[in-house]
Amino acid sequence: xxxxxxxxxxxxxxxxxxxxxxxxxxxxxxxxxxxxxxxxxxxxxxxxxxxxxxxxxxxxxxxxxxxxxxxxxxxxxxxxxxxxxxxxxxxxxxxxxxxxxxxxxxxxxxxxxxxxxxxxxxxxxxxxxxxxxxxxxxxxxxxxxxxxxxxxxxxxxxxxxxxxxxxxxxxxxxxxxxxxxxxxxxxxxxxxxxxxxxxxxxxxxxxxxxxxxxxxxxxxxxxxxxxxxxxxxxxxxxxxxxxxxxxxxxxxxxxxxxxxxxxxxxxxxxxxxxxxxxxxxxxxxxxxxxxxxxxxxxxxxxxxxxxxxxxxxxxxxxxxxxxxxxxxxxxxxxxxxxxxxxxxxxxxxxxxxxxxxxxxxxxxxxxxxxxxxxxxxxxxxxxxxxxxxxxxx
Numbered sequence: 001x002x003x004x005x006x007x008x009x010x011x012x013x014x015x016x017x018x019x020x021x022x023x024x025x026x027x028x029x030x031x032x033x034x035x036x037x038x039x040x041x042x043x044x045x046x047x048x049x050x051x052x053x054x055x056x057x058x059x060x061x062x063x064x065x066x067x068x069x070x071x072x073x074x075x076x077x078x079x080x081x082x083x084x085x086x087x088x089x090x091x092x093x094x095x096x097x098x099x100x101x102x103x104x105x106x107x108x109x110x111x112x113x114x115x116x117x118x119x120x121x122x123x124x125x126x127x128x129x130x131x132x133x134x135x136x137x138x139x140x141x142x143x144x145x146x147x148x149x150x151x152x153x154x155x156x157x158x159x160x161x162x163x164x165x166x167x168x169x170x171x172x173x174x175x176x177x178x179x180x181x182x183x184x185x186x187x188x189x190x191x192x193x194x195x196x197x198x199x200x201x202x203x204x205x206x207x208x209x210x211x212x213x214x215x216x217x218x219x220x221x222x223x224x225x226x227x228x229x230x231x232x233x234x235x236x237x238x239x240x241x242x243x244x245x246x247x248x249x250x251x252x253x254x255x256x257x258x259x260x261x262x263x264x265x266x267x268x269x270x271x272x273x274x275x276x277x278x279x280x281x282x283x284x285x286x287x288x289x290x291x292x293x294x295x296x297x298x299x300x301x302x303x304x305x306x307x308x309x310x311x312x313x314x315x316x317x318x319x320x321x322x323x324x325x326x327x328x329x330x331x332x333x334x335x336x337x338x339x340x341x342x343x344x345x346x347x348x349x350x351x352x353x354x355x356x357x358x359x360x361x362x363x364x365x366x367x368x369x370x371x372x373x374x375x376x377x378x379x380x381x382x383x384x385x386x387x388x389x390x391x392x393x
Contacts, residue, residue, distance in 0.1 A: 078138040086129040086148040093122035123152035156183030281312035291325035299364040306356040307381040311336035332383040
């Protein structure tokens with residue numbers, strides 16, 4: 001096994017197991033930790049197994065307590081095993097089932113049925129290996145696990161049926177029935193566990209939603225109203241109001257996360273732009289929408305952003321954004337309460353309104369009109385785009 005210097009320098013003296021292994025990586029990890037050849041460590045473990053079984057206990061102890069290497073060291077998120085442990089155990093269960101099926105035919109009947117217990121042990125071990133190790137192994141597919149578990153269950157059920165067909169003694173019949181019951185359990189218990197897990201997850205989700213609703217109601221009656229009061233008392237252009245507005249939006253996003261539209265539409269885009277601008281300028285932007293949900297057009301989003309930025313920079317205070325959508329057209333109104341703007345008096349090098357708003361809308365077949373607000377106070381930017389027109393990139 002190749003030694004990773006970065007890992008050794010970060011945690012000196014720590015024994016770890018690699019993620020590309022034969023069975024568990026214990027021998028490779030121990031050999032690397034001790035600086036010995038891997039073959040020497042494996043031979044030593046075999047000798048210890050033969051010496052009273054101490055090697056088995058040592059192997060299992062190291063397997064259980066030795067951590068895996070971080071995923072970035074081996075550039076792999078899962079443990080890849082070269083030996084298909086579940087398939088080998090199923091094969092051993094098949095051999096044991098064959099022995100249990102043919103031994104009585106050669107004049108060696110016994111109520112304990114030689115091979116039956118081994119069939120159960122190997123089959124259950126294969127199922128446990130498949131559910132415990134192969135599910136996290138990137139080299140083992142879900143279909144592989146289903147085949148292993150189905151084969152193990154089939155062996156136990158088939159052996160139980162074969163034993164029952166021989167008119168066996170009472171104890172053998174009990175063993176046969178147990179084999180059928182265990183095989184049926186292996187087939188259906190994983191599905192039952194999955195359904196039960198889904199029920200528990202759904203119940204936990206409902207509990208979380210109820211708790212979130214209670215928290216939202218409490219915060220709406222206390223914290224959100226306090227933040228709104230701070231904004232009204234401090235004035236939209238003050239730093240205190242800006243911070244309160246940002247905290248209110250952040251809190252609302254957290255409370256109602258996952259309840260908004262899945263896909264980005266024009267209304268969602270405008271609200272996100274308003275939130276970003278409010279964090280940078282002392283302004284309060286209220287976005288009101290009416291009509292059907294409309295897919296965001298890049299041109300009208302960019303023009304609306306520029307209009308909102310201009311209102312925040314030059315007017316401040318309170319800015320109103322009104323979105324009206326219909327099957328025929330989309331209209332966006334951006335209104336501020338600033339000193340107003342006269343396009344004729346703007347210098348030629350001021351291209352923000354002429355190009356970023358009016359020019360951009362004209363290039364996609366829409367219109368943009370900049371005029372004084374209601375009563376001659378402030379500025380109103382009206383963006384219009386017909387739905388039948390196909391915006392160009």
